[in-house]
Amino acid sequence: MTGHTPLKLGMVGGGNDAFIGAVHRIASRIDGEFNLVAGALSSTSEKAQASGQALGLAAERTYDDFKAMAIREARLKDGIDAVAIVTPNHMHYPAAREFLKRGIHVLCDKPLTATLAEAKKLVKAAEQSDALFVLTHNYTGYPMIRQAREMVAQGALGDIRVVQAEYPQDWLTEAEESQDNKQAEWRTDPERSGAGGCVGDIGTHAFNLLSFVTGLTLESLASDLTSFVPGRRLDDNVHVMMRFQGGARGMLWSSQVAPGNENALKLRVYGPKGGLEWSQEDPNYLWFTPFGKPKRLLTRGGTGASAMAERVTRTPGGHPEGYLEAFANIYTEAAAAIRAKKRGEALPPDLHFPTVQDGLTGVQFIDACVRSSNRNGAWTSF
Amino acid sequence: MTGHTPLKLGMVGGGNDAFIGAVHRIASRIDGEFNLVAGALSSTSEKAQASGQALGLAAERTYDDFKAMAIREARLKDGIDAVAIVTPNHMHYPAAREFLKRGIHVLCDKPLTATLAEAKKLVKAAEQSDALFVLTHNYTGYPMIRQAREMVAQGALGDIRVVQAEYPQDWLTEAEESQDNKQAEWRTDPERSGAGGCVGDIGTHAFNLLSFVTGLTLESLASDLTSFVPGRRLDDNVHVMMRFQGGARGMLWSSQVAPGNENALKLRVYGPKGGLEWSQEDPNYLWFTPFGKPKRLLTRGGTGASAMAERVTRTPGGHPEGYLEAFANIYTEAAAAIRAKKRGEALPPDLHFPTVQDGLTGVQFIDACVRSSNRNGAWTSF
Amino acid sequence: MTGHTPLKLGMVGGGNDAFIGAVHRIASRIDGEFNLVAGALSSTSEKAQASGQALGLAAERTYDDFKAMAIREARLKDGIDAVAIVTPNHMHYPAAREFLKRGIHVLCDKPLTATLAEAKKLVKAAEQSDALFVLTHNYTGYPMIRQAREMVAQGALGDIRVVQAEYPQDWLTEAEESQDNKQAEWRTDPERSGAGGCVGDIGTHAFNLLSFVTGLTLESLASDLTSFVPGRRLDDNVHVMMRFQGGARGMLWSSQVAPGNENALKLRVYGPKGGLEWSQEDPNYLWFTPFGKPKRLLTRGGTGASAMAERVTRTPGGHPEGYLEAFANIYTEAAAAIRAKKRGEALPPDLHFPTVQDGLTGVQFIDACVRSSNRNGAWTSF
Amino acid sequence: MTGHTPLKLGMVGGGNDAFIGAVHRIASRIDGEFNLVAGALSSTSEKAQASGQALGLAAERTYDDFKAMAIREARLKDGIDAVAIVTPNHMHYPAAREFLKRGIHVLCDKPLTATLAEAKKLVKAAEQSDALFVLTHNYTGYPMIRQAREMVAQGALGDIRVVQAEYPQDWLTEAEESQDNKQAEWRTDPERSGAGGCVGDIGTHAFNLLSFVTGLTLESLASDLTSFVPGRRLDDNVHVMMRFQGGARGMLWSSQVAPGNENALKLRVYGPKGGLEWSQEDPNYLWFTPFGKPKRLLTRGGTGASAMAERVTRTPGGHPEGYLEAFANIYTEAAAAIRAKKRGEALPPDLHFPTVQDGLTGVQFIDACVRSSNRNGAWTSF
Structure with a gap:
């Protein structure tokens, strides 16, 4: 590199x-x-x-x-x-x-x-x-997320049935936006953030991540957005039920008023052949639970790491990589693409950075959540 | 005793x-x-x-x-x-x-x-x-669940905002009911189980537990019940969004087709002052996360255990009690009540076993889930 | 039963x-x-x-x-x-x-x-x-300890190289014995406890457990016993290095002055083919780490549980058993032996309760630790 | 920066x-x-x-x-x-x-x-x-290690009594050095590594870390070095008992033949007022266990993080930093020192990179371990 x-x-x-x-x-x-x-x-x-x-x-x-x-x-x-x-x-x-x-x-x-x-x-x-347009949905840069995507694509779980995604935080438990906190101010301001608060800020991360890993296409959703902090102008808690093409079902929870949660993004995916579980705060681990067999803990850089994980790995197993390295993977893939463009070559086939199309899907997700919630949680096509 | x-x-x-x-x-x-x-x-x-x-x-x-x-x-x-x-x-x-x-x-x-x-x-x-009629919703017998109930009642979290309950299993990932498995047969048979499959068998446990701990009254719910295994006659995956009196919101997931999950009943509760988190498979621990302060791990029999927890505790901290002891707590409280009856006395005030009324609430929950799901997830009053 | x-x-x-x-x-x-x-x-x-x-x-x-x-x-x-x-x-x-x-x-x-x-x-x-004489070294009754013993005996790790055993507690961090605490009084009194304090009370548990699981025979040890609390008459912290017949090496730490530890008995065993790790406070899990393959988490009553574990298991995976059930396994095996005696039959071959001979080995371990420590940690034959 | x-x-x-x-x-x-x-x-x-x-x-x-x-x-x-x-x-x-x-x-x-x-x-x-001479004992760069050092120095534990340090790996479980693995070759070659194998490669890391956090001065040690893999010329497993000035006792284990361990460096420190526990593979967490109070989980960038931790922190709590960031902290402190030198100023007082003197102490530790082991584990002054 x-x-x-x-x-x-x-x-x-x-x-x-x-x-x-x-x-x-x-x-x-x-x-x-x-x-x-x-x-x-x-x-x-x-x-x-x-x-x-x-x-x-x-x-x-x-x-x-x-x-x-x-x-x-x-x-x-x-x-x-x-x-x-x-x-x-x-x-x-x-x-x-x-x-x-x-x-x-x-x-x-x-x-x-x-x-x-x-x-x-x-x-x-x-x-x-x-x-090029590269969207920094940075969590897709984690090696074990790459591995999860690869395993799902290779059929390690069978056809996905259930997806549970969540991203709770706690930093907006109180009215930070009236405490001169710039970060809180614009994130709770519809003029600058758009119609989604928590759902736009972090719900969209959880949704992007589940899409990236499972490859599923959302068909419709039913959501219940809430604003718990008095005076807050946008949602700070998000509950969503999802139906995907092909019959899979999912749930998504994101919150900014859940004390004790820092950036507890978590994804669980289940099919008839097995399950996967990953937590952003402990990103070097991936649980793989083949049905009827003992649980396996896969580690970044360790035994069981896949080709797609290894390609974005810098240090050996047990020497943890974190948020910045995952973020850097997006940048480095962008650089590879830019260099290919400069040389007049096609983009390398093994790049996985999120695109403008992923960005549109994310905004459609926010929009659908807001519409469903405004219609009392009616199932809303996507 | x-x-x-x-x-x-x-x-x-x-x-x-x-x-x-x-x-x-x-x-x-x-x-x-x-x-x-x-x-x-x-x-x-x-x-x-x-x-x-x-x-x-x-x-x-x-x-x-x-x-x-x-x-x-x-x-x-x-x-x-x-x-x-x-x-x-x-x-x-x-x-x-x-x-x-x-x-x-x-x-x-x-x-x-x-x-x-x-x-x-x-x-x-x-x-x-x-x-007397005692309902063996056994998970309410765990000491740290008693402590959670006590802490919520005493206002340690403030007014509850968000409740996340889940109970995934994996033993019905395949069509066990056609493999001469008696346990699976009656649980997937509407004649013997009723209209709810997974929602009746374990969803109702999760719902009972969240009610027991939070004291919240459900107002309405929107649910999406699914049966993933071909030929299965009852639901094997349950997604529910909930609205409680007073404005709290919740989600409940139960599943019997989530590989890698044995009896992964889990409860998380959040209010403006803090959060609580408890897992049935590791029942001797209770996370308490006061807002803005370090997370605290409370242990059964250890420092920080409350009076209500101590009353149903047999062994010191670090000597784990399990499922059978929690179950026994229901029996032992029932015995105390029966003995009081025999003596013609009022029931002791510190008994917390589930009653026939809790049982009715549970069946109403199952019923509402089935009705909501049949009406395409419409919010259904409770 | x-x-x-x-x-x-x-x-x-x-x-x-x-x-x-x-x-x-x-x-x-x-x-x-x-x-x-x-x-x-x-x-x-x-x-x-x-x-x-x-x-x-x-x-x-x-x-x-x-x-x-x-x-x-x-x-x-x-x-x-x-x-x-x-x-x-x-x-x-x-x-x-x-x-x-x-x-x-x-x-x-x-x-x-x-x-x-x-x-x-x-x-x-x-x-x-x-x-019959049955010694209630109760930790040997845990199902996953039975499984560990079985796996070692069957060669899953190869010839054992390294054993790490520890049992820290914190309840004697301060001079409890002068606070009218009966439990502390006799345990720190050489007249009633013998020459070992912490080493006799819990070090001997850790030693018994490692012997039970590995089947190794101790050859010699070097120890350093310390009494940290002023006025205490027996050791409250124990460091031991061990050499076993066949060349394996081990370490044992037990302490009663390690704040934050309740009954944190833990055993780790390594051979050329793999490792095992078990913690008493989370006894329903056993880590098996075959060399060069992903870590596997075996669960009591779950997938991967062995015959020896199943024989002493009462509840399905995910419904945790604890300290009392492990203790009960010793009693129940004793009952099986007593009944066989009553019938004039030989003892069933699958009983594993500790015997008077194990008890002697334990006292020899205490004695050797005290002697080695008194000789400035000289290697002392066993 | x-x-x-x-x-x-x-x-x-x-x-x-x-x-x-x-x-x-x-x-x-x-x-x-x-x-x-x-x-x-x-x-x-x-x-x-x-x-x-x-x-x-x-x-x-x-x-x-x-x-x-x-x-x-x-x-x-x-x-x-x-x-x-x-x-x-x-x-x-x-x-x-x-x-x-x-x-x-x-x-x-x-x-x-x-x-x-x-x-x-x-x-x-x-x-x-x-x-300047800066020794890249990189693990000292982790923010929560800085916090641990600060807490010990401020007396949060009282006078240290017990230190447990360990650093197991598994990559030399087999004879890698004869498999054309350059990393293994020089590390097992006394000409290039010196008299210590595992003790020099990683034991010295564990020792440096415990010294950095506790500030204790080693007085003497007793060690047992072993080479398990046939043909290996240097130790691959290290057991050490330690006595520190002031009366504290410690144990150190490092191994390169412990299957399932990647870079499982771990430090536990105990005094009369509390304990600390930290694991390199999950470096964003620090357990603080004040005696008689609930355990607290401190998080990098989160609530409870100290000034010394914050100074070397780049991302908020829940966005994990890893090995490379800790390593970078040493480089960045070196840069600050070099720039001060260039400006002819004294070094800033808040730099904590390891020095040539720390390096000498580390080599003395290796040397003492080899000498003690060669004298059958006799206590060897340091």
């Missing part, structure tokens, strides 16, 4: 106090595939400049707005190869559009957009561009 | 090859509170006699049918004080009625009955009798 | 406030194999009478001293078949002797005696008696 | 097939503190060149031997600031010496050297140099 000059990366959003910007920067750097060289890091000029300086960006590549950055970088001889968009949801579409139309590859945070209408426009924009 | 003459116990059902009969016998014996002295152990005379002999019952107290037993034992000077009814569901009501009307105390397996109509009749029969 | 008249049991020690007496009584009762009918329950007459009454013993079978009990019960037509000796260690030998010489079977708590000299005399007494 | 030009890094060893070289490169890159610009990556010219090319090093900075590299880089205007030495143990001293005497900072893998004599010479070389 090394041995070539790093690609040049720009960033939109991710200024000083944004948690996810720092994550993207580390992830882009872990395998030496990207160098951050330009940024429009904040919506206010002052913060944008301060953040650029703090990150060691050249002054002339520290932009006050993303459009200026897209225009100038596209013209530079050594302009950025790709841009990471790490703003609140409502800025994803307008920002991505500017880079896509100038042929600059985009890595964009999830959910794809704040509204379904924008999501469809962004799909169109991506289709019309030569540039 | 000793020091007095054991009570005399009879049993209906529970012949040689019945798993649950043996469990009841051990549970009745652990604290020395009951002696098994009579039985109508099988629906066929031959098996009834063989089983009676194997258990060392006197020939004249080994009955071919429960009615004969009720009549004769009620007349004996040293006739049974109580009877345990451990038959398939459809026999609960007819059997219980015979003993109740003759003043013999009843300990009856769950669900209360196979139909809602019978459940209501049984409630009436119990109300009209001087005898 | 039922269907015959229960055997008649007496008890020496185990009065009102003794934890272990209650445990023995429940264990003797779980499978309906014993009825407690006589007792010399305390060393003071007053307590002995009060305890006998509390347990419902007949007044004439509530004795003030064990010798009187042995003499009288031996003469009674329906005298006790067996006696449970649950006193502090220094009383084991004098009590056991009286019953053995009158042909009354003995179940005796561990360690066998307070001194090596007594242990040898007790072995002789047992050999000269027709009665 | 960014915003300044990365430091220039060279590397000695770490060619194409070396696991640890890749780890160092990622670790140096995660926080953007180092750029790899030069290397003497292999002992054979051909491999050195191929590896340099694969890593994208300039041809003129791809050296065939480390001495040439030290000489030339020291003269270059933009020569390397620091060098990472990641060779087999016997090359640490000769390589480090060349860089230290030319004022180039050294980050060196553990153990410090293959022999005690060399270790002492290296300490002298480091003392005589202006350059």
Whole structure:
């Protein structure tokens, strides 16, 4: 994953106090595939400049707005190869559009957009561009998730019957949004987040993960969204029942008001031949429970690890990899795709980063959850 | 719990090859509170006699049918004080009625009955009798479940917001009922089990447990019952969303087709002040997660155990108690109640065994799940 | 395990406030194999009478001293078949002797005696008696320990190389013995416990368990016994290195001053073909780690359970059995042996209760640990 | 941790097939503190060149031997600031010496050297140099280990009584060294590893970790080193008993023949006020067990995380960090120290990377273990 000059990366959003910007920067750097060289890091000029300086960006590549950055970088001889968009949801579409139309590859945070209408426009924009669009549904980068996907595809469980996905957190148990917490403010603001609160922020992660692993297509859902904290404008607890093409059934729970849960994303999948169980907080393990046989604990880098897991593994079994490495796997696969594009070659067949189409599916999921809940949980086609 | 003459116990059902009969016998014996002295152990005379002999019952107290037993034992000077009814569901009501009307105390397996109509009749029969009716929803006997109930009641979590209950198994992943498996046969037969399969067999356990711990009253539910195994006549997977009085929301999943799960009953409860998490397969632990503070692992018999937990604890922390001890706690509380009755005293205030009313609620839950599922998951009042 | 008249049991020690007496009584009762009918329950007459009454013993079978009990019960037509000796260690030998010489079977708590000299005399007494001597090293009764023993014997690990045994507790972290805690008083008193404190009380459990599972014979050991609590007269922390016949090596740690540990007995065994790991506090699980293959979690009553485990199992997988059931397995095996004796038959071949010889080995282990530690940890032959 | 030009890094060893070289490169890159610009990556010219090319090093900075590299880089205007030495143990001293005497900072893998004599010479070389010497005992970089150290120092446990450290692996269960496994070859070769096999490779990690957390000074030890695999020239299993200044006692087990263990480094520490427990394979958790209170599970980035933990934390609780991030913490602290040196300032007070002195202590530990074992486990002063 090394041995070539790093690609040049720009960033939109991710200024000083944004948690996810720092994550993207580390992830882009872990395998030496990207160098951050330009940024429009904040919506206010002052913060944008301060953040650029703090990150060691050249002054002339520290932009006050993303459009200026897209225009100038596209013209530079050594302009950025790709841009990471790490703003609140409502800025994803307008920002991505500017880079896509100038042929600059985009890595964009999830959910794809704040509204379904924008999501469809962004799909169109991506289709019309030569540039790649990579959605950082980062949990798909975990090696044992890759292995789970491979095992399901190879029929280790038989035809899937039941899927249980959940993603509880507790950080919004109280009204953080009125405590000057920026992260909480925009996530509970329909203007910036869209119609989904918890369902958009983390429910969509759980849904993306179950889709990635099982390959199932959702047919319809019935949901019950709740807002428990007084004054909160968006849902903070999400209950969904799901029916998939082919007859599988599923449940999804996400919550931001469940004390004791940090980022307890968990997936369980069952078919007639066996089950799989995975927890994001202990990501180096995958339980495989073949029916009628003892449970097996598969470990990343250890015995039983599959080819798809090994391909995205850096350290041997027992030396845990974590969230940043999984995130980096998305970046490194994006780099491989960008390099193939540069060489005029087809994309390598073994890349699995989420696409703009996955992003659209995610926004459709949010939209369907909100509609079903508004119709008193009626089954809503997808 | 000793020091007095054991009570005399009879049993209906529970012949040689019945798993649950043996469990009841051990549970009745652990604290020395009951002696098994009579039985109508099988629906066929031959098996009834063989089983009676194997258990060392006197020939004249080994009955071919429960009615004969009720009549004769009620007349004996040293006739049974109580009877345990451990038959398939459809026999609960007819059997219980015979003993109740003759003043013999009843300990009856769950669900209360196979139909809602019978459940209501049984409630009436119990109300009209001087005898006690104890429902062996055995999981309520676990010390850490008692502690969870006590903590919720004392406000340790604040007003409950979210309840997640689940009870997956895997033993019906294949068509056991056509493999000469008696346990599977009656549980998948609507004539003997009622309209609920998995929901009646174990979903009702999960529902009873969440009710016992939280004290919440269900308002309505939306459910999706599925039968995955070809030819199966009752549901083998259960998804339910729940709304409780006061605004709490919940989810319940039970399944008998989830490979790798033995009896993975699990309960999680969240309020604004904290959360609780308990797993039946590791019952000596209770996670308490006060909001904003480190997680605490409470242990049965150990530091942090509460009065209600200690009252039903036999061994010190780190010497695990299990399923049989929890089951025995129901029997021992029943014995305390029976002895109080005998002495003409009011029941002690600290008994928590499930009652006929809890049984009715359970059958109503099954009924509502089946009705909601039949109406495509419409929210159904309870 | 039922269907015959229960055997008649007496008890020496185990009065009102003794934890272990209650445990023995429940264990003797779980499978309906014993009825407690006589007792010399305390060393003071007053307590002995009060305890006998509390347990419902007949007044004439509530004795003030064990010798009187042995003499009288031996003469009674329906005298006790067996006696449970649950006193502090220094009383084991004098009590056991009286019953053995009158042909009354003995179940005796561990360690066998307070001194090596007594242990040898007790072995002789047992050999000269027709009665059985059963040592309640109760942890050997756990089903998954039986399975571990079976797997090692069948070569699943190959020739054992390394054994790691540990048994930490925390209840003597402070000077409990000066706080009027009877349990702590005698366990830290050399007059009543013998020369070993922690090593005798729980180190000997860990040693017995590793011997039971591996079948290895200890050759020599080097130990470092420490007493951390000021004023304590016996060791409260035990470190031992061990060499076994055939070349295996081992370590044993036991402690009563390790905060956070309740009864954390744990055994790990390794050979060239695989490893086993078991924890007493989670006794329904056994990890089997075949070399080069995924880890397997075997469960009591579940898939992968062996014949030896199944024979001592009462409930299906996922319905946990605990400490009392394991203890009961020793009693029930003792009952099977006693019944065989009564019928004049040879003992059944599949009984695995610990014997007086195991008890001697345990006392030799304690003695060797004390001697090695006194010689500054010199390797001491066994 | 960014915003300044990365430091220039060279590397000695770490060619194409070396696991640890890749780890160092990622670790140096995660926080953007180092750029790899030069290397003497292999002992054979051909491999050195191929590896340099694969890593994208300039041809003129791809050296065939480390001495040439030290000489030339020291003269270059933009020569390397620091060098990472990641060779087999016997090359640490000769390589480090060349860089230290030319004022180039050294980050060196553990153990410090293959022999005690060399270790002492290296300490002298480091003392005589202006350059820093950083030993990559990487496990000290884990945030929860930092917290453990802080808690012990602040007296949360009281004066330490007992320390249990272990580091089992299984990768040398069979004779890997005769299967053309380079990693196994040098680690089992006394010429390249020194007199310790398993004790030097991983025992020293466990010892360093316990010293780092407890601050205890070893007084003497008794050890039993074994080589189980036929033909193996160095120990593959290590048992050690330890006595510390002040009276604390400890045990250490490391093994490379324990099937099922990957990198199961684990530390437990106990004092009169509480205990701590940490496992490297699940590094985001730290159990704190205050005596007489419920167990608490502290999480990295979560509630209860301390200042020292937060300082080396990148992601919020529940988004696990792993081995590479812990390793990177050593590099990033080294960078902070190097930058302070460059500015002519004193080192910041809150850096905790292991030093050459820690390295000497580690080699003394290995040496004492080998000596004690050779003297039949006699207590050997340290």
